[in-house]
Amino acid sequence: MWIDGKAINCDESESILNVARKNGIYIPAICYLSGCSPTLACRLCMVEADGKVVYSCNAKAKDGLKITTNSPELNEARKAIMQTYCVNHPLECGVCDQSGECELQNMVFHMKVSEVPYAIKDSYKPVQKWGIVEYEPALCIVCERCVTVCKDKIGENRLKTVPRNADQLPKEYKDELPKDAYAVWNKFQKSLIGLASGKDYLECSQCGECAAVCPVGALTESHFTYTTNAWELTKIPSSNPHASDCELIYYEIKPTSIEDRTPKIYRVSNDFFFGEIDKAARFGYDFNNGFGVKDEIKFKSIVENIKNGTIKNIKFSSFITNEEARILELLSKKYGLNLVNDEAKKYQEFLNIFSDYSGMTLYSGDVDSIKEADFIVVAGSFLRYDAPNLSYKVNNALKINKASGYYFHPIEDSVVEGYSKNFKTITHKPNLDIEILLFILQKFGTNLPVWIADKLVYDEKEIKDLKEETTKMVEFSKFAEVLGVNEEEFDKLSKDKKTPVLIIGEDYIKSKNAPTLAKLLGYIQRFTSFKIIIIPPRTNSLGVAKICTISKPDTNKKTLGYNEKADFEFGVYEGLNAPSLNQQEGTFLNLDRRVVPINPALPYYGYELNDIAKALGLDAKHTIDYSENLGDEFKSVKFDDLENFYDNGGKNHRGYKLEPKKIVGVIDSEFDIENKALNLDSFIYLANPISQFSKFTARSSIGEVAYLYAGAKFLKDHGLEDKDIVEINGISLGVKLDSEIEGAYLPYFDDKIEVEKFFKTRYENLEIKRLKDE
Numbered sequence: 001m002w003i004d005g006k007a008i009n010c011d012e013s014e015s016i017l018n019v020a021r022k023n024g025i026y027i028p029a030i031c032y033l034s035g036c037s038p039t040l041a042c043r044l045c046m047v048e049a050d051g052k053v054v055y056s057c058n059a060k061a062k063d064g065l066k067i068t069t070n071s072p073e074l075n076e077a078r079k080a081i082m083q084t085y086c087v088n089h090p091l092e093c094g095v096c097d098q099s100g101e102c103e104l105q106n107m108v109f110h111m112k113v114s115e116v117p118y119a120i121k122d123s124y125k126p127v128q129k130w131g132i133v134e135y136e137p138a139l140c141i142v143c144e145r146c147v148t149v150c151k152d153k154i155g156e157n158r159l160k161t162v163p164r165n166a167d168q169l170p171k172e173y174k175d176e177l178p179k180d181a182y183a184v185w186n187k188f189q190k191s192l193i194g195l196a197s198g199k200d201y202l203e204c205s206q207c208g209e210c211a212a213v214c215p216v217g218a219l220t221e222s223h224f225t226y227t228t229n230a231w232e233l234t235k236i237p238s239s240n241p242h243a244s245d246c247e248l249i250y251y252e253i254k255p256t257s258i259e260d261r262t263p264k265i266y267r268v269s270n271d272f273f274f275g276e277i278d279k280a281a282r283f284g285y286d287f288n289n290g291f292g293v294k295d296e297i298k299f300k301s302i303v304e305n306i307k308n309g310t311i312k313n314i315k316f317s318s319f320i321t322n323e324e325a326r327i328l329e330l331l332s333k334k335y336g337l338n339l340v341n342d343e344a345k346k347y348q349e350f351l352n353i354f355s356d357y358s359g360m361t362l363y364s365g366d367v368d369s370i371k372e373a374d375f376i377v378v379a380g381s382f383l384r385y386d387a388p389n390l391s392y393k394v395n396n397a398l399k400i401n402k403a404s405g406y407y408f409h410p411i412e413d414s415v416v417e418g419y420s421k422n423f424k425t426i427t428h429k430p431n432l433d434i435e436i437l438l439f440i441l442q443k444f445g446t447n448l449p450v451w452i453a454d455k456l457v458y459d460e461k462e463i464k465d466l467k468e469e470t471t472k473m474v475e476f477s478k479f480a481e482v483l484g485v486n487e488e489e490f491d492k493l494s495k496d497k498k499t500p501v502l503i504i505g506e507d508y509i510k511s512k513n514a515p516t517l518a519k520l521l522g523y524i525q526r527f528t529s530f531k532i533i534i535i536p537p538r539t540n541s542l543g544v545a546k547i548c549t550i551s552k553p554d555t556n557k558k559t560l561g562y563n564e565k566a567d568f569e570f571g572v573y574e575g576l577n578a579p580s581l582n583q584q585e586g587t588f589l590n591l592d593r594r595v596v597p598i599n600p601a602l603p604y605y606g607y608e609l610n611d612i613a614k615a616l617g618l619d620a621k622h623t624i625d626y627s628e629n630l631g632d633e634f635k636s637v638k639f640d641d642l643e644n645f646y647d648n649g650g651k652n653h654r655g656y657k658l659e660p661k662k663i664v665g666v667i668d669s670e671f672d673i674e675n676k677a678l679n680l681d682s683f684i685y686l687a688n689p690i691s692q693f694s695k696f697t698a699r700s701s702i703g704e705v706a707y708l709y710a711g712a713k714f715l716k717d718h719g720l721e722d723k724d725i726v727e728i729n730g731i732s733l734g735v736k737l738d739s740e741i742e743g744a745y746l747p748y749f750d751d752k753i754e755v756e757k758f759f760k761t762r763y764e765n766l767e768i769k770r771l772k773d774e
Helices: 016-022 072-086 103-110 145-154 172-176 179-190 209-213 279-283 296-307 322-335 342-358 367-372 388-400 434-444 450-455 479-483 487-494 506-510 514-527 541-547 609-615 712-717
Strands: 046-049 052-055 066-068 133-135 159-163 191-195 219-221 234-239 248-255 263-269 311-316 338-340 375-379 404-408 423-426 500-504 531-534 558-562 568-571 586-589 594-598 684-686 707-710 725-728 731-737 744-746 768-772
Touching: 046 072, 072 103, 072 179, 145 159, 145 209, 145 388, 172 179, 179 191, 209 219, 234 594, 263 279, 296 311, 296 322, 296 558, 296 568, 296 609, 311 322, 322 338, 322 541, 322 586, 322 609, 342 506, 342 514, 342 531, 342 541, 367 388, 367 500, 367 531, 375 388, 375 434, 388 404, 404 487, 423 487, 434 479, 434 487, 434 514, 479 487, 500 514, 506 514, 514 531, 541 586, 712 731
Parallel strands: 311 338, 311 558, 375 404, 375 500, 404 423, 500 531, 558 568, 684 744, 707 731
Antiparallel strands: 046 052, 046 066, 133 219, 159 191, 234 248, 248 263, 586 594, 707 744, 725 731, 725 768
């Protein structure tokens, strides 16, 4: 088609507005969000298509179409709309938090609006404090971006339009005003934004995305209100340090005060058009422990004890950069150190087996796969809690791409159930993980090895009740029946799907069946059309797995803990001062298989891991200064040279992507398929509440006390109530109702409560003893 005389090739499923944006053509719009349903609330995006006025956010591209984006008539119609937006809009730009980045301000100047020839009586609307955000109705232009982002991206549907109870427009305005200006103003006079729950506070996961997308100052972050002017802040592009999405974020900083010129983070923002972020990324930015000091005694002690062989183990978490992982690997080689990281080791072992059976070095799926998916299966992940950003992408594909699919998990999540009527949730017993993958192979596998194809053929054998056994050779083939899947419905929802995606979570990595699951998953990538994502459990688990040789500790020798408890400690909160991730530069390898950069938002004056490496004789060129020696799959590129943005069309320019490569010696031989998982009728799950990921989020401003989190039915079945005190394996903690789930989980974000030592997998049957009421 042609836009303003420019010939453009595009997909007929795309909106004219998105096509224009991808090609650098500006069409004004204030209500439309990329990746969300059009609301037609502002109508500013009107264009002429073959001489007819259409709204480009809603109108689809069509072969041969001729589009005009600007004409005297279009510009006058848009200007009239902006004039109605300015009626009674408070002139408080000097103190409004949005001033300087307000889209209404921008549009007023762009449309050359210098007067408002219309008037109507206003009504007083007080500010509403909804918790983590505040709503000022007087500033609201009812664009509905907050409503659509919560529905179409976040998937929680917590906001809606409510009656404004204002005066109706005088009838004479219908004749005086252009049609679209009248329609926009008329709707504005009828509506405001309200809470879907009908309560006076926002019940949600508190991601803050609604405030982020607000084009004016109507929805604001409560902690940020009246703290600074937007133009005083310096934006530092970086990546979410708390979870493996590593989404693009901006640390917004300025000096702490007139007297104290030390930089301070005032807020975190994001590119909300293409990269949503969760509560931890947005509000958990203050997890640094001061600016560090150089304790020479502790530093020399660590260096000397590595040199003399007293320290033979380094225990570390995956909340580190790729460059730090490389330093640890080089140190381990030079001094014969054991690198200890239980979570990353399990993930590494799972990936290695998966590669052997898939024939590829990495899983094939990514975020783009989800965007394009028409059928999505999620298994082994407590999705919204484990990977909230990934849950946003899944919900968005279901809402916008009209995908269908299945969510398999032993704990019910009512929010996921509400994503789409075509996204079925299957609540199954925790030992039925192998069966899910065999079911997928049975339904979608082609050209399978004969030995496994024979197992997947239906027979008439009686299926034994799995409740009777703790282990079982999986030889039957009626997997749908065992899993509780309506097979006729499954066949209907999956029929003729061309771009399926399978998302696998940490349940499978920690399962007693992990080796078998990794092999079957390799077969799924190899013998079906599914794109696969294996979610890295922590921020940089994938980077650590690709860079480090992880082993078991030598229990007869001392251990250096990097952000872990040990004999010698080097960390943000322990022992010798170490920088936090918002004080470092480097890269992460995220779940999208992208090497993405991070930048320091705050200064740091203590020792870094690289200082230890230099003191131990490693050449700085091969440690943190360059990223060129991370490993064979990485590119030789300085992290300072990596891009970190989305363009106007949504194309990802963040770092670079590692592409799966074929491996030599793919395994074809038969393997035993034995279910070693325990069949638990009652269990507690190992998981964190939404947006808590580690001791870093726990010690940020969003920190919270750890509880036993449970659904209403679990509480009733166990004779418990919200706010009770219980004892579990010697640990006393409170009980907290999670009304969105059915089941129970214990968190591990609080390192003062070491619950992980009770869990061999993510499911355990732990005794709960009620101690007393609140």
